[in-house]
Amino acid sequence: MEFRLLRYFVAVVEERHFGRAAARLHMTQPPLSRAVKQLETDLGVVLLHRSATGVGPTPAGNALYAEARTLLEQAERARARVTAAGGAVTLTIGTLADSGGETGTRLAATFRRRHPEVSIRFREADFTDPTTGLRNGLVDVALTRSPFDDTxxxxxxxxSDPVGVVLRGDDRLAGRDTLCLADLADRPWFQLPEGTDPVWRTYWNGATPVGERPAGPVVRTVHECMQAVLWNGTVGIAPLVHVLPDGLTWVPLTDMPPSPLVVAWATEHGSPLIRSFAHIAIDAYYRSAHESLER
Amino acid sequence: MEFRLLRYFVAVVEERHFGRAAARLHMTQPPLSRAVKQLETDLGVVLLHRSATGVGPTPAGNALYAEARTLLEQAERARARVTAAGGAVTLTIGTLADSGGETGTRLAATFRRRHPEVSIRFREADFTDPTTGLRNGLVDVALTRSPFDDTxxxxxxxxSDPVGVVLRGDDRLAGRDTLCLADLADRPWFQLPEGTDPVWRTYWNGATPVGERPAGPVVRTVHECMQAVLWNGTVGIAPLVHVLPDGLTWVPLTDMPPSPLVVAWATEHGSPLIRSFAHIAIDAYYRSAHESLER
DNA sequence: AAGCCCGATACCGCGTTGGTATCGTTGCTG
DNA sequence: CAGCAACGATACCAACGCGGTATCGGGCTT
Known part of the structure; x- marks a missing residue:
C-alpha cells in the first residue's frame, strides 16, 4: 500500500470514471486500471464495482477512500513540518486543475533563477476549491481564477481570459465564431457541488444556459468537463484553452463575463518570497502586455 | 514521499546504522543509502549526519522520524479497517524480529492449504515487543518467545530452543562445545531499553554475564545483536540459529534457561481461525517430535 | 441490431529497484 | 604513526515495475 496507489484510488472514486481520473492524474487509463486492481489484490478486497457507465465504491472502497484522504493530507502536512524543521525554504504553488499550470511552470522557472536556494513544489487542486489550499496552509501562493470569497x-x-466552450470539430456549432449560452441549452453541463465557495459557485453555475438547470448529467470538475468534451461529444465550458487535442475547437461565449487569472496568497502569510513570486507574475504580464503594445 | 522510503528511514534512525537497518529490512546497504538520499533530495533537507561510527538524525530527521512513525501506524490501521469493511478474512501473523519467521512461513503454507480463502500477512515486530502487536490488535496471532507478561x-x-552465542570462526572461544556467561564477561552485550515488558526484560537482561551491567555498548535489537556479531567480532546472544553466515559458529550457553518458542493470541479475540492456526502449529511440532522419535 | 462508450487485457520500452564489487574516509590500535 | 577495520558512498548490472499504445469484450443506447 503505497501513497501512489492511494492517490490513484482517490482520483478514481472522486471522478467515478477511470478515464477522467486518468486525465486528472496526467496518465492514461490502462495503467490506472492495473494499479487499482493491484491495490485490491494487496488488500484482498474489492474496492470498486465496475459497470459500463462508470464505477462506484464498494463499502470497502468507501472505507479506503476516507482513510486514503486523511493519510494523504497528513502526509502533506508531515512534509511541510519536516522541511520547516530542516530550515528548507520551499514555495508551494497551487494551481486550479490545470488552469494556470502552464503559466505556473513558466513563472516558476524565472522564480528559480532569482531564488536558486528555494525549492518549488506544485499542488494541483480540485476545481471545487478556488483557493487551491491557501486557507489551510497547504499552499503558499496560488494561480487561480476570480471571483471567489477572498476574505x-x-x-x-x-x-483576463474569455470563457468559451470546447466542441468537437464535427459539431454543428463548431464553425461559429462566437456562441451564446442559449445555443447550448440542451447539452450536458457542468455544475459545482454544494459546499464549494458560494461566490465561485454562483459565478460558474451562472454559466448554466438561459438560467435553467443543466439538461444533462451534472459534471463536477474541469477535468471531467474537458473529458466530457473529449469523449461524449458534449460541450464543456472552459477559459481560454492553450493546447487543444486534434479535432476539437474552442469557441468564445459572448454572454459569459471573462474569467480573470489571478495570483493569490493568504494575506497574513505574505512573506518576502511570496511577494517576490507575485511580483514576478505581475511583471511577466506587464511586460507581455508591454511587448504586445510595441509589436 | 512513499511509504517504502519512510519505512527505510525509520529503520535507519532506529538502528543508527545503515548496515543494521539494511539487515532488519532484509536488504543490503547500498540501495538503502541511495533510498535515504532520494528521500533527502525529495524533501530538500538533510535528514542524517553521517560519520564513520554511524549515523544520527538531524533536527529535520527527528521531525520526519516522528511523522513517519505515526503515518506508518495509521496506514496499518487503515488497512485493517478497510479489509474489515470489505469482509475480507485476513490472518496477520506476528513474528519477533526474525525469530520464528522461518517457521511462520512454513506454518502459513499448511494454513493456506486448509483455509484457501484467508489471506495471510506477516508483521515482523521489534525485539522490544514480545507480543509483536497482539495487545493493540495489529496482529492476530504471534510466533514469539516466552517469558513475557501474558495477562x-x-x-x-x-x-524450546537452547540459548547460545554467535561467534566468529576465528574467535578464541569458537572451538568450545559449550560456554557459560562468565566466559563472555568483557564483551559488548545486548540489553533491552526501559519501557519494554518487564518480565521479558529481566529474562534477557538476566543474560548479562555474572550479574554485571554490560561492558560494551548497549545493543537494542536482535538484528543489531546479530549484526554486532557479524561486523564487530563481538558476541550476541541468540536462540538456536537456523542459517548462519559463513565464518560464524553458534555455541550454546550452559547457564541460560532455554527460550520457548510459543504461539500466542489475545484471549478475548480467539477466533476459530486463530485456533486453527494454533492447532496447526502445535500439530506440526507434535508430529515432528513424533517423527524424530521414530527415526 | 448497430454503434458507442467504458473498463480490461496484451504487449512493450524504459526507469527504478535491489544486487555485488569496490572505493574513500575515519577512528582505533599496536 | 602506521596499519587496519568498519562505515557510508559510489559504480555498475540484472530484473522487475510502471506507464505507454493498441485492442478486446460487454453493456447501454438508439
Missing part, C-alpha cells in the same frame, strides 16, 4: 486573501489580476 | 494472552509452547 483574508490578497489577489492580483494577471490577465 | 490476557493465551500461549502454547511449540518447542
Amino acid at each position: 483574508g486573501i490578497s489577489t492580483r489580476e494577471l490577465r | 490476557g494472552i493465551s500461549t502454547r509452547e511449540l518447542r
Whole structure:
C-alpha cells in the first residue's frame, strides 16, 4: 500500500470514471486500471464495482477512500513540518486543475533563477476549491481564477481570459465564431457541488444556459468537463484553452463575463518570497502586455 | 514521499546504522543509502549526519522520524479497517524480529492449504515487543518467545530452543562445545531499553554475564545483536540459529534457561481461525517430535 | 441490431529497484 | 604513526515495475 496507489484510488472514486481520473492524474487509463486492481489484490478486497457507465465504491472502497484522504493530507502536512524543521525554504504553488499550470511552470522557472536556494513544489487542486489550499496552509501562493470569497486573501489580476466552450470539430456549432449560452441549452453541463465557495459557485453555475438547470448529467470538475468534451461529444465550458487535442475547437461565449487569472496568497502569510513570486507574475504580464503594445 | 522510503528511514534512525537497518529490512546497504538520499533530495533537507561510527538524525530527521512513525501506524490501521469493511478474512501473523519467521512461513503454507480463502500477512515486530502487536490488535496471532507478561494472552509452547552465542570462526572461544556467561564477561552485550515488558526484560537482561551491567555498548535489537556479531567480532546472544553466515559458529550457553518458542493470541479475540492456526502449529511440532522419535 | 462508450487485457520500452564489487574516509590500535 | 577495520558512498548490472499504445469484450443506447 503505497501513497501512489492511494492517490490513484482517490482520483478514481472522486471522478467515478477511470478515464477522467486518468486525465486528472496526467496518465492514461490502462495503467490506472492495473494499479487499482493491484491495490485490491494487496488488500484482498474489492474496492470498486465496475459497470459500463462508470464505477462506484464498494463499502470497502468507501472505507479506503476516507482513510486514503486523511493519510494523504497528513502526509502533506508531515512534509511541510519536516522541511520547516530542516530550515528548507520551499514555495508551494497551487494551481486550479490545470488552469494556470502552464503559466505556473513558466513563472516558476524565472522564480528559480532569482531564488536558486528555494525549492518549488506544485499542488494541483480540485476545481471545487478556488483557493487551491491557501486557507489551510497547504499552499503558499496560488494561480487561480476570480471571483471567489477572498476574505483574508490578497489577489492580483494577471490577465483576463474569455470563457468559451470546447466542441468537437464535427459539431454543428463548431464553425461559429462566437456562441451564446442559449445555443447550448440542451447539452450536458457542468455544475459545482454544494459546499464549494458560494461566490465561485454562483459565478460558474451562472454559466448554466438561459438560467435553467443543466439538461444533462451534472459534471463536477474541469477535468471531467474537458473529458466530457473529449469523449461524449458534449460541450464543456472552459477559459481560454492553450493546447487543444486534434479535432476539437474552442469557441468564445459572448454572454459569459471573462474569467480573470489571478495570483493569490493568504494575506497574513505574505512573506518576502511570496511577494517576490507575485511580483514576478505581475511583471511577466506587464511586460507581455508591454511587448504586445510595441509589436 | 512513499511509504517504502519512510519505512527505510525509520529503520535507519532506529538502528543508527545503515548496515543494521539494511539487515532488519532484509536488504543490503547500498540501495538503502541511495533510498535515504532520494528521500533527502525529495524533501530538500538533510535528514542524517553521517560519520564513520554511524549515523544520527538531524533536527529535520527527528521531525520526519516522528511523522513517519505515526503515518506508518495509521496506514496499518487503515488497512485493517478497510479489509474489515470489505469482509475480507485476513490472518496477520506476528513474528519477533526474525525469530520464528522461518517457521511462520512454513506454518502459513499448511494454513493456506486448509483455509484457501484467508489471506495471510506477516508483521515482523521489534525485539522490544514480545507480543509483536497482539495487545493493540495489529496482529492476530504471534510466533514469539516466552517469558513475557501474558495477562490476557493465551500461549502454547511449540518447542524450546537452547540459548547460545554467535561467534566468529576465528574467535578464541569458537572451538568450545559449550560456554557459560562468565566466559563472555568483557564483551559488548545486548540489553533491552526501559519501557519494554518487564518480565521479558529481566529474562534477557538476566543474560548479562555474572550479574554485571554490560561492558560494551548497549545493543537494542536482535538484528543489531546479530549484526554486532557479524561486523564487530563481538558476541550476541541468540536462540538456536537456523542459517548462519559463513565464518560464524553458534555455541550454546550452559547457564541460560532455554527460550520457548510459543504461539500466542489475545484471549478475548480467539477466533476459530486463530485456533486453527494454533492447532496447526502445535500439530506440526507434535508430529515432528513424533517423527524424530521414530527415526 | 448497430454503434458507442467504458473498463480490461496484451504487449512493450524504459526507469527504478535491489544486487555485488569496490572505493574513500575515519577512528582505533599496536 | 602506521596499519587496519568498519562505515557510508559510489559504480555498475540484472530484473522487475510502471506507464505507454493498441485492442478486446460487454453493456447501454438508439
